[in-house]
Amino acid sequence: MTVKIRLKRTGMKKAPSYRVVVADARSPRDGRIIENIGWYNPRVEPSAININEEKALGWLKNGAQPTESVSLLLKRAGILERFTQEKTAAKAATAEQKTSKEA
Structure with missing residues (x-):
């Protein structure tokens, strides 16, 4: 199963905002998700980005x-x-551990 971090469109017609979600690559854009990790709003100046850093990492x-x-x-x-x-x-x-084991 390939997992993608992608945008899911929300909001009204001609006024988009997005959720940053983790989903299976085969599922549709606004379909089933695994986890919601943040949001993005391009309509404000400057655009607002809020992503949970720990979940994304x-x-x-x-x-x-x-x-x-x-x-x-x-x-x-x-x-x-x-x-x-x-x-x-x-x-x-890991490279340091390999060299210490060899020595």
Whole structure:
């Protein structure tokens, strides 16, 4: 099962707002979701982004793939940068453990 982090449209006609959700890649855009992790409102100036950082990081660590628009939102919120930092730190730690075992 491929899991995506994507936008689910809510709001009125011609006045969209979005929820940032985790859903199966095969489900429709506004269909069944696994978890709601935040929201995005492009109608206010500046656009409002509210994403639960811990939930988003947890899903990214478990292999959920963000869509292109969500990855831009995660980058603006600073979550994607934190995820890449944690990922490189984990790689460095495993490499360090390998070298210490060999020595």
